[in-house]
Amino acid sequence: MSGLFPADSPSYSDVVLVAEVVIAVLLIVGMFLVRRGHIRAHMYLQSSMVLVNIPIVLSWMVPEYLKYVLPGIPAEIGEEFYLVPTVMLVLGVAAEALGVFIILVAATDWIPERWRFRRYKVWMRTELGLWWGVLLFGFTTYYVWYVPH
DSSP states (O other): OOSSSOTTSOHHHHHHHHHHHHHHHHHHHHHHHHHTTOHHHHHHHHHHHHHHHHHHIIIIIHHHIIIIIGGGTTTTTTSHHHHHHHHHHHHHHHHHHHHHHHHHHHHOSOSOGGGOOSOHHHHHHHHHHHHHHHHHHHHHHHHHHHSOO
């Protein structure tokens, strides 16, 4: 392995990894924006990051999972090659769904009043924790799949 990425890793995997790190860092920037009172900038940045991630997931991560991981489920789930991306998938679905729900609650009136939350901080922190969990499992998936052992 020379440089930042393993020689055997597909270039699109490297690009997706870098994109996901950038998204995660920008979510942290958004957290600091709201702490400094820049609510509108926070709203636009966080919403953009959640929405930008959807095509990345649908165009790269889902097809890779369906092609390489799903055929080994459930028989091979104990192996890290299958387990790590499956955990990432579950956390990722939760993070993306919660992110979209937060956007809908905060920016629209599409969600019925009884399903809306008032304590944004709890939900935002949960969302950020989920994103960083997905990023951790994404790094681990990249390592398991592409770094020679």
